[in-house]
Amino acid sequence: MPVATLVEVLDRVDDDTETDIVQDLPPEQAELVLPLLEDRETVVHLLQYPEDSAGGLMSPDVLRLQADWTIDETIQYLREQHPDSEQPYYLYVVDSDGRLRGILSLRQLIASPPNTRLAEIMTRDVISVAAHADREEAAERMRHYDLLALPVVDAEGRLLGVITSDDVLDVQVEEATEDMFRMAGLDESASIFRPIREAAPPRLAWLMVNLVTASLAAITVSLFEGTIQKVAALAIFMPMVAGMGGNAGIQTITLVVRSLALGEITTRDAMAVIRHEATLALIKGIVIGLVAGTIAAIWQDSIWLGAIVGVAMLANIANATIVGVLVPLTLKMLRADPALGSGIFVTTFSDAIGFLVFLGLATLLLSRLT
Amino acid sequence: MPVATLVEVLDRVDDDTETDIVQDLPPEQAELVLPLLEDRETVVHLLQYPEDSAGGLMSPDVLRLQADWTIDETIQYLREQHPDSEQPYYLYVVDSDGRLRGILSLRQLIASPPNTRLAEIMTRDVISVAAHADREEAAERMRHYDLLALPVVDAEGRLLGVITSDDVLDVQVEEATEDMFRMAGLDESASIFRPIREAAPPRLAWLMVNLVTASLAAITVSLFEGTIQKVAALAIFMPMVAGMGGNAGIQTITLVVRSLALGEITTRDAMAVIRHEATLALIKGIVIGLVAGTIAAIWQDSIWLGAIVGVAMLANIANATIVGVLVPLTLKMLRADPALGSGIFVTTFSDAIGFLVFLGLATLLLSRLT
Numbered sequence: 001m002p003v004a005t006l007v008e009v010l011d012r013v014d015d016d017t018e019t020d021i022v023q024d025l026p027p028e029q030a031e032l033v034l035p036l037l038e039d040r041e042t043v044v045h046l047l048q049y050p051e052d053s054a055g056g057l058m059s060p061d062v063l064r065l066q067a068d069w070t071i072d073e074t075i076q077y078l079r080e081q082h083p084d085s086e087q088p089y090y091l092y093v094v095d096s097d098g099r100l101r102g103i104l105s106l107r108q109l110i111a112s113p114p115n116t117r118l119a120e121i122m123t124r125d126v127i128s129v130a131a132h133a134d135r136e137e138a139a140e141r142m143r144h145y146d147l148l149a150l151p152v153v154d155a156e157g158r159l160l161g162v163i164t165s166d167d168v169l170d171v172q173v174e175e176a177t178e179d180m181f182r183m184a185g186l187d188e189s190a191s192i193f194r195p196i197r198e199a200a201p202p203r204l205a206w207l208m209v210n211l212v213t214a215s216l217a218a219i220t221v222s223l224f225e226g227t228i229q230k231v232a233a234l235a236i237f238m239p240m241v242a243g244m245g246g247n248a249g250i251q252t253i254t255l256v257v258r259s260l261a262l263g264e265i266t267t268r269d270a271m272a273v274i275r276h277e278a279t280l281a282l283i284k285g286i287v288i289g290l291v292a293g294t295i296a297a298i299w300q301d302s303i304w305l306g307a308i309v310g311v312a313m314l315a316n317i318a319n320a321t322i323v324g325v326l327v328p329l330t331l332k333m334l335r336a337d338p339a340l341g342s343g344i345f346v347t348t349f350s351d352a353i354g355f356l357v358f359l360g361l362a363t364l365l366l367s368r369l370t
Numbered sequence: 371m372p373v374a375t376l377v378e379v380l381d382r383v384d385d386d387t388e389t390d391i392v393q394d395l396p397p398e399q400a401e402l403v404l405p406l407l408e409d410r411e412t413v414v415h416l417l418q419y420p421e422d423s424a425g426g427l428m429s430p431d432v433l434r435l436q437a438d439w440t441i442d443e444t445i446q447y448l449r450e451q452h453p454d455s456e457q458p459y460y461l462y463v464v465d466s467d468g469r470l471r472g473i474l475s476l477r478q479l480i481a482s483p484p485n486t487r488l489a490e491i492m493t494r495d496v497i498s499v500a501a502h503a504d505r506e507e508a509a510e511r512m513r514h515y516d517l518l519a520l521p522v523v524d525a526e527g528r529l530l531g532v533i534t535s536d537d538v539l540d541v542q543v544e545e546a547t548e549d550m551f552r553m554a555g556l557d558e559s560a561s562i563f564r565p566i567r568e569a570a571p572p573r574l575a576w577l578m579v580n581l582v583t584a585s586l587a588a589i590t591v592s593l594f595e596g597t598i599q600k601v602a603a604l605a606i607f608m609p610m611v612a613g614m615g616g617n618a619g620i621q622t623i624t625l626v627v628r629s630l631a632l633g634e635i636t637t638r639d640a641m642a643v644i645r646h647e648a649t650l651a652l653i654k655g656i657v658i659g660l661v662a663g664t665i666a667a668i669w670q671d672s673i674w675l676g677a678i679v680g681v682a683m684l685a686n687i688a689n690a691t692i693v694g695v696l697v698p699l700t701l702k703m704l705r706a707d708p709a710l711g712s713g714i715f716v717t718t719f720s721d722a723i724g725f726l727v728f729l730g731l732a733t734l735l736l737s738r739l740t
Contacts (some may be wrong), residue, residue, distance in 0.1 A: 078480050106476040110448050143543065146536040148518060165535040166516040172539060173513070176546030177628055183550075184624035185617070192629040192643060200653050203621060207658050207687075210617045214610045215665070221606045232599035235608065236591045239721050240584045242609060247555070247580045250713065251573060254554040258547055259562040273562060283570050288577050295585070317577075343620065351609050 003029075007036045015039055016059045016167065019046040023056075054138040055131030057171065058152040058161035064094045067101060067119040071112050090149050090162075093122050098158040100126055100151055128153045131160050136175060139168045140263050179261055182339040183254070185210070213344055217242070217351035224359035231369045233300050234362050240292060241312045241358045245350030248284055249320030252277050253346055256328045257339045267333050274325050281321035285314035304368040312358035319357075320350040373399075377406045385409055386429045386537065389416040393426075424508040425501030427541065428522040428531035434464045437471060437489040441482050460519050460532075463492050468528040470496055470521055498523045501530050506545060509538045510633050549631055552709040553624070555580070583714055587612070587721035594729035601739045603670050604732050610662060611682045611728045615720030618654055619690030622647050623716055626698045627709045637703050644695050651691035655684035674738040682728035689727075690720040 010018045010033065022030050022043055034040055042060050049055025063081060065074055074091075091109065093102035102122030112121050128151045129138045142150050142165055150163045181190055185206035190199070221228075221238070228234050256273065259265045265273060289310040297306025327345045328338035362369060380388045380403065392400050392413055404410055412430055419425025433451060435444055444461070461479065463472035472492030482491050498521045499508045512520050512535055520533045551560055555576035560569070591598075591608070598604050626643065629635045635643060659680040667676025697715045698708035732739060 075480055078477070081481075106480070107448070110445055110476070110480075111451075143536075143539050148534065148536060164518065165539060166512075166518060169513050169535060169539055169542060173542050173546070173632070176543065176550075177632070180546070180550055180553075180624055180628055184620050186621055186624060190625060192625055192635055193646060196646070196649050196653070199650060203618075203650065204654055204657055206621070207614060207617060207654055208661070210614060211610075211658060211662060214613045217609045217613070218606045221609065222603075225602045225606065228598065228605045229602035232595045232602070233592075235598045235605045236588045236595065238605065238608065239587045239591065239612060239725070240581075243584045243587070243717060243721065244577060244580060247577060247713075247717070248573075250554045251556055251576070254550055254556060255560060255562055258550055262543070262547070265562055276563060276566070279566055280569060280573065283566070284574055284577055287574055288581060291578070292581060343617075347613060347617070351613065355609070 003032050003036070006033055011038045014059060015042050015046065015061055016057065019043050019056075020051060023047065023051055049131055052135050053131065054129045054133045054135055054152050054163065055160065057135045057138060057167050058131070058163045059167075060161040062092060062151070062159065062162045064098065064159060065091055065118055067093050067095070067117070067122065069118050070114065071109055071116050071118070072114040074109060074118060075114075090151075092126075092151055092159055092162075093118055094159050097156075100128060100153055100157055100159040102126065103151070126151060129163070130155070135171055138163050139171045139175070142168050143172070175261065178337075179257060179339040182337055183257065183343050185344060210344060210347075213348035214351070216348055217355060220352045220355045221359065224355075224363055227359055227363045227366060230366065231305075231362065233302075233305065234359065234369075236300075237292075237296055237305075237309050238355060238358065241309065241316055242351045242354040244288060244292070244313055245316035245320040245354045246347050248281065248317045249324040249346035249350050250343065252281075252321045252324030253328060253342045256325055257342060260328060260332055260338045267329055270325075270329050273329070274322070277321050277325050278318070281318045284321075285317040288317060289314035302369065304365055305362075308358065308361045308365060308369075312354065312361060315357045316350055316354035319353045320346055323349045373402050373406070376403055381408045384429060385412050385416065385431055386427065389413050389426075390421060393417065393421055419501055422505050423501065424499045424503045424505055424522050424533065425530065427505045427508060427537050428501070428533045429537075430531040432462060432521070432529065432532045434468065434529060435461055435488055437463050437465070437487070437492065439488050440484065441479055441486050441488070442484040444479060444488060445484075460521075462496075462521055462529055462532075463488050464529050467526075470498060470523055470527055470529045472496065473521070496521060499533070500525070505541055508533055509541045509545075512538050513542070545631065548707075549627055549709040552707055553627065553713050555714060580714060580717075583718035584721070586718055587725060590722045590725045591729065594725075594733055597729055597733045597736060600736065601675075601732065603675065604729065604739075606670075607662075607666055607675075607679050608725060608728065611679065611686055612721045612724040614658060614662070614683055615686035615690040615724045616717050618651065618687045619694040619716035619720050620713065622651075622691045622694030623698060623712045626695055627712060630698060630702055630708045637699055640695075640699050643699070644692070647691050647695050648688070651688045654691075655687040658687060659684035672739065674735055675732075678728065678731045678735060678739075682724065682731060685727045686720055686724035689723045690716055693719045 010021060018039065037043055045060060091104050091106065092100060095101050102124050103126045104118065104122045108121055127141065127145055129141055131152050131154055138150055148165045151159055152161045152163060154160055187202045292313050293306040293310025296309040297303050324346055327342050331340055332338045380391060388409065392404065407413055415430060461474050461476065462470060465471050472494050473496045474488060474492045478491055497511065497515055499511055501522050501524055508520055518535045521529055522531045522533060524530055557572045662683050663676040663680025666679040667673050694716055697712050701710055702708045
């Protein structure tokens, strides 16, 4: 796009959208465009906040009222401000240093007698967010308190801007998409109609990582090649033991990743989550182990094979569940995204450990199977 | 909770929250509570809309203005209405039949000369949603147009209520959670600290379904027991072939499920999506097939085993990808949730078809392997 056209487009959009676009431009183009923008001062100011911070999400276009103004003076002031902005449903009151002191709604303004001072009707207990806080924190706060707008302040409590709930809506949807994509090893910029040339490399890279971890399972199996040669029927139950572990693990990991994302649990709840999921794993393992073991025993006419399938199933479901709790919690503690490739860890562990227990038991009890 | 306490609590919350709670009560308790509520008329009115419709999401607490009122008359009217409601940032203008005719913001109201008639400043082109539309449609519309409130109308265009963006925020988060949970076979009411007694049955039921589909893979393998007995090394590569197919399929299905949820694609795009993903599958299959085949050939010192692993990998990645596109699109066409148990279909198909191709090829080429 020619610079002139780009400037024309940027001058027409909101300050925060404008800043996001400038942030995504190649640096040399951004340098060219920036001095030509109408709102360059605002944009330069906004550029100092990372895109994923509360400051990066806010619009600086906010009106600052004084506590000693009357309703009439305030309405007069609002009339003079040419309210072309879509924003203020809430009005913010600041002191002489620009510190946020109170909030009132336009409806309160209209509903009060004209000579009331703002100090009398404003709410002093204002929920706000620090500019350098994560944008997810801002979203969480707005969702928790059912807010339509959230003021953003600096370290000294000075009002810098405001985040509206339509900005946050996009954040929440993006975050959920990101989590789903990351669990499947897709990068966040994946999209269904991304050009093949761009889509192929990251997906291939992920499958390559998968190939390495799948090799772990293959190596485990290769340790027991001799056993399989003697009892080929073991190969029949290999995918069952591994698969059931994998499915149980995916259930746990999905629940933990989502609960962390929604702020329902924190890393401090680790022990409680482990106890809870371990109990469930035991129940799942015993029931599924009994059923699968019985099927195997009848099908292959071998009590011992049935017992080995059952015990391996129990062990693997327990193993995958614990991995399903520990992987996202550990990633969270390391300040990484808990969803990051969590699927791959569960599959690797449930395959490798599942085969180790199953084929290991079979090797120990080989004399009973042949 | 005793009925008196419940009534006291319900009288304190918003109408739409109140209705949601009444909707979730056991029928006999709802019947007891309903006649005692202060806002029983509103709640009974709201109860006629399903919880997952736009009508179920709206609050009926909306002010209706007339086009021939002046700004001064309107402000007077707003003052008399005791605005305890959090809502109106937008004001709606209706005709004598209650049909939605225009919209204006409180800021416009304040900024215009006192004797202006609303007809002169209101916007006539109002974006609204039908009460019986899906709540996701309402959410999508608000997100698309960056709206903070969306009026809800009946079939005749009469204004029934308004949805605010904080309601929609919850919907979007719930829908994303639901999709993630359903892909993993968790029901939507799953939560990390759900009591074991309630959490165990649905999770067990899902694993039981998994056990049945895993048996399909086991039966497939059992058809080739003789081949495995002769070439036990085949068992080493079984989990690799199945697992890589599964991972490729999960990537595709995640992308399709999320794109459908965000309205980026519809079922009409089926052919385009299939073409796009099939091309990617071919690239992924060839590259991964070559790498895995080479590893197998060197490791087991057999060109033929390498060739079989490579071809089976290509076939299975292509198979799982096509299943990953078709399953969610078919579910969508059948008006079911595209995310519903989609993981299980991919795993089942990629395991069973993967083993069939891999062990089938090995059986055909048995003389080259022994």
